[in-house]
Amino acid sequence: MPTENLLHPRRTTLDGFRVMRSGLVVALVVAAALVPQMTHNQYYLGVAFQAEMLMCLALGLNIVVGYAGMLDLGFAAFFAIGAYTTGILSTKDHWSILASIAPGVVIAVVSALIIGFPTLRLRSDYLAVVTLGFGEIIQTIAINLNQTGGPTGIYAIPALTFGSVVVESNTGYYYVFFVLVLVFAIFSTRLRGSRLGRAWLCIREDEDAAKAMGINTNHYKLYAYVFGAVLGSITGSLYAPALTAISPASFGFSESLLIVMAVAIGGLGSIWGVMFGAAVVEIFPEVFRSFAQARLLVFGVALVILMVLRPRGLFPERAFQVVGARIRRRFDRPQGSATLQLAGDVLVGPGDKT
């Protein structure tokens, strides 16, 4: 009877699926780790680590936009805060790059709290405008302050060092960002599977109903914004030594938009999707270089087509499924034996659309 499928649309042999998926994850990670062994073309490696960097930023923004559903159009501001803090401390005060991450994070958190506390009560559209303004403010500050080097920015930023190991080549930074992507992805997954992730999704789905769960929505929105800021700032701190020079032009609205695009193209809230989206946003314009002048136009057209065909992104998020094996065994056996279902649900079910 077709009703069985209606009731259990995605009842499959879950465990086989899980094994396959873990295998795929491992294969992808190993393949990504081997990229520098496959090519020594510095241009490719440069694009590759820039893509990783965008993945890190996208994972950070995903907490804000993908999980909590708050449209942040000024995310590059936190990226800038990290990059400039590291840039200034390492060139002027001779801090090591690693040590400069912490003050960057502190400043990012403080500014996230200052901006977030009064504004996160706003609903999405207004929030977008405020965050957009914040992004512009940070860029304007960077252009006008002496300490930040004005429009030319900061150059001759020393290399990243771990003890006596100096990271210099593109290959080196590829691996640094590779680890960072992994850490951020695991971090995001863990958050998603906890009360934090659930609270954020509830807020995204229905803020009033979230309150009825006892979720202090204002606090949780602030948490999301702060977590995003932390990830953005850490990425910025490592970006500065990777490029050795930073200037305000790298942290404008277009950068914020690029990060939003990565998240939207990949699939809001989906960790794999967001990483894939970042890779697409970084690599596509490079691939289209043969179109010379028209490459951004081609990219734009490709984006429009993509959004028409897959409005929820390339890899939309799915229902979160990490539950204990005991529960799965108990309730995932083939239809029929579990709790008795009422015929009324299937036969009558008046409001499928509501």
Add this chain to the structure above:
Amino acid sequence: MTAVLETDHLSLQFGGVNALSDVSMQIGEGSLYAIIGPNGAGKTSFFNCLTGYYRPTSGAVRFQGSEVTGLDAAKVAGLGVRRTFQNIRVFPKMSVLENVLAGGHLRATSNLLSIVVASPGFRRTERQLHEEAMSSLEFVGLADQWNNLAGDLPYGMRKRMELARVLIADPVVVLLDEPAAGVSSVEREELSRVIQRIHDRGTCVVMIEHDVDLVMEIATQVTVLDNGRIIASGLPQDVRTNPDVIRAYMGRDRK
């Protein structure tokens, strides 16, 4: 009988409209309290005042003796006053299980560090919460739906899922806004059974309901609102024959 939830001369105005005027109600421990009344009588507004969604213009709301008037909705929910919504509000892009887990939000107390490192303590609380969520789903007969998206459930199942989401919080009072509205007769029977079982385990239930038969069948006490005022209150059978109530529902005699 002590009052679990009580309002004292509660009034609510929107501009010049009196949504509620002078509503005083005592909802006793262990009661199954029904609030009925014609459309626009102020029933849902009353619920919104009780749960912190609206701030009453004047008057007070007390829960277990202490004043909760004007508290934030999340705080009120945290005290153990849980509600459902008239036009069901599920989290559509989350699984059924996760919807229920969200209801147990305040019981998941792991700190950030233990979440990030997935400490044994965190795993233990989550496992426990998962088990409890499954029990709640079993209680309302939805256990085998745990892995489906809430947005994919048919209407009646969503209503029951909303109940499961309330129950996992182990509330002191459950406020149900039209639990039987729009459900089939088969589902209505099931709902009525579930509501009674909630009541039987000692939870105080307050419900707004249009289905007078259902109210007469299971409620222990009934209050009738009309135009924001209480026009009758008492045992179901007494309210049923009250002339004011009949007038409110049927209209006035032409005399």
